[in-house]
Amino acid sequence: MKTLIKNVCAVMPDGTTPVTNIMIDNNRIAGIGDVPEDFRPGKVIDGTDHLAIPGFVNAHTHTSMTLLRSYADDMALMDWLNNEVWPAEAKMTSDDIYWGAMLAMLEMVRTGTTTFADMYGPWMERVAEAAMDAGLRGVLSRGIIGVAPDGEKKLEENAELYRNFHGAADGRITVMFGPHAPYTCPPDFLKKVAAKAQELGAEIHIHMHETLDEINGSLKEYGRRPFDWVAETGIFEGKGTLAAHCVHLDDNDIEIIKKYGIRVAHNPGSNMKLASGVAPVPRLLAEGVCVALGTDGASSNNNLDMLEEVNLAAMLHKVHGLDPVAIPAFKALQMGTEFGGQAVGIPDIGRLAKGCKADITLLDMNSAAWCPRNNPVSLLVYSANSGSVDTVICDGKVLMEKHALTTLDEERILFEAQRCADRLTK
Numbered sequence: 001m002k003t004l005i006k007n008v009c010a011v012m013p014d015g016t017t018p019v020t021n022i023m024i025d026n027n028r029i030a031g032i033g034d035v036p037e038d039f040r041p042g043k044v045i046d047g048t049d050h051l052a053i054p055g056f057v058n059a060h061t062h063t064s065m066t067l068l069r070s071y072a073d074d075m076a077l078m079d080w081l082n083n084e085v086w087p088a089e090a091k092m093t094s095d096d097i098y099w100g101a102m103l104a105m106l107e108m109v110r111t112g113t114t115t116f117a118d119m120y121g122p123w124m125e126r127v128a129e130a131a132m133d134a135g136l137r138g139v140l141s142r143g144i145i146g147v148a149p150d151g152e153k154k155l156e157e158n159a160e161l162y163r164n165f166h167g168a169a170d171g172r173i174t175v176m177f178g179p180h181a182p183y184t185c186p187p188d189f190l191k192k193v194a195a196k197a198q199e200l201g202a203e204i205h206i207h208m209h210e211t212l213d214e215i216n217g218s219l220k221e222y223g224r225r226p227f228d229w230v231a232e233t234g235i236f237e238g239k240g241t242l243a244a245h246c247v248h249l250d251d252n253d254i255e256i257i258k259k260y261g262i263r264v265a266h267n268p269g270s271n272m273k274l275a276s277g278v279a280p281v282p283r284l285l286a287e288g289v290c291v292a293l294g295t296d297g298a299s300s301n302n303n304l305d306m307l308e309e310v311n312l313a314a315m316l317h318k319v320h321g322l323d324p325v326a327i328p329a330f331k332a333l334q335m336g337t338e339f340g341g342q343a344v345g346i347p348d349i350g351r352l353a354k355g356c357k358a359d360i361t362l363l364d365m366n367s368a369a370w371c372p373r374n375n376p377v378s379l380l381v382y383s384a385n386s387g388s389v390d391t392v393i394c395d396g397k398v399l400m401e402k403h404a405l406t407t408l409d410e411e412r413i414l415f416e417a418q419r420c421a422d423r424l425t426k
């Protein structure tokens with residue numbers, strides 16, 4: 001199937017924004033520019049007055065946590081996890097995981113995200129099912145709390161998830177291993193995760209250095225910072241690592257990140273809301289580290305809106321560094337798209353370029369926030385919001401066209417998610 005997006009303002013990998021045509025052949029971008037005579041599209045989308053960007057990549061989230069949105073706010077991380085989130089999660093059923101994930105799929109499609117990296121569980125196969133039902137690209141990991149009595153069982157569930165789903169749905173589903181964090185996975189347990197992941201050739205998705213409490217707890221328990229001892233477990237020596245947060249880093253931590261090519265998922269919204277701190281993102285970028293963006297779960301953000309995250313990344317580092325040129329608009333957008341693709345292990349997404357996967361978001365520029373059109377990328381990052389997203393394509397398939405959803409039943413999802421949440425939180 002061939003699709004043509006005609007006369008669209010496209011954000012190219014070099015940051016330019018020509019008005020052009022995007023040709024899609026099956027699930028890939030076949031070309032951008034003049035349409036050759038022999039390109040006969042089965043479907044034409046009029047891109048006039050629309051901005052085309054690569055679909056956003058949410059590099060760190062916990063999808064089914066949407067059910068806990070607005071349930072426990074204004075708390076510190078460990079108090080929030082121990083006393084509110086984990087008890088509520090313990091009551092979740094397989095159905096809750098599915099409908100929570102479907103609520104996340106709905107929100108992601110509506111706001112222009114086409115790929116998400118998830119760490120959750122149990123029943124991650126229900127998240128795979130939700131991603132397949134929605135038509136989105138999911139990078140799934142079974143969150144493993146190693147200190148729990150059934151830590152080994154969770155590790156085995158992650159291995160099973162890998163065996164059953166890695167590469168599923170034409171490659172739209174991939175699987176990583178999800179050891180939750182250094183404070184929930186002791187060294188010997190991380191060694192086991194590393195061995196299993198390496199045996200299967202799987203990548204790692206882990207929370208690292210989120211709060212000062214985490215660093216101080218590690219110094220107390222091991223006399224060392226988490227990055228320092230986690231590196232010795234072999235967990236970073238396999239196929240690759242996606243590390244969420246990385247807020248508090250010293251020189252040695254950054255050396256470890258560079259040495260192992262660890263990709264960082266920066267979550268400015270969650271870090272601000274939980275008062276975790278400000279990650280040294282400008283420095284990481286300057287030193288060549290891949291820094292992507294994530295929303296974290298909808299209970300610490302409280303939404304899965306990646307355009308908002310792109311805006312926050314651009315704004316936070318300016319004010320924090322008293323530096324108005326820190327993370328300019330296009331860099332922030334790259335963090336939410338191209339660097340996201342690299343971070344989640346799918347380098348052929350996140351760019352509008354020939355040969356890349358056809359994951360494309362269109363925003364309607366017919367509103368005040370987009371006027372006048374001096375600089376489309378600047379308008380996107382600093383002025384518009386995700387309400388302008390009106391068409392979303394993932395893997396060449398249209399998931400939303402002019403705000404009409406093609407794969408998801410919005411009314412049903414909202415109803416079922418509310419029903420599930422009522423049981424969990426009341």
Ligand SMILES: N[C@@H](CCSC[C@H]1O[C@@H](n2cnc3c(=O)[nH]cnc32)[C@H](O)[C@@H]1O)C(=O)O
Binds near residue numbers: 120180
């Ligand atoms: N409850 C599952 C494990 C899920 S792993 C993913 C975990 O990360 C938790 N989480 C969400 N946001 C954060 C964060 O910012 N830092 C640390 N953990 C988080 C989330 O609530 C969830 O429990 C089980 O043991 O079977």
Ligand SMILES: [Zn+2]
Binds near residue numbers: 060062207296297
């Ligand atoms: Zn998280």
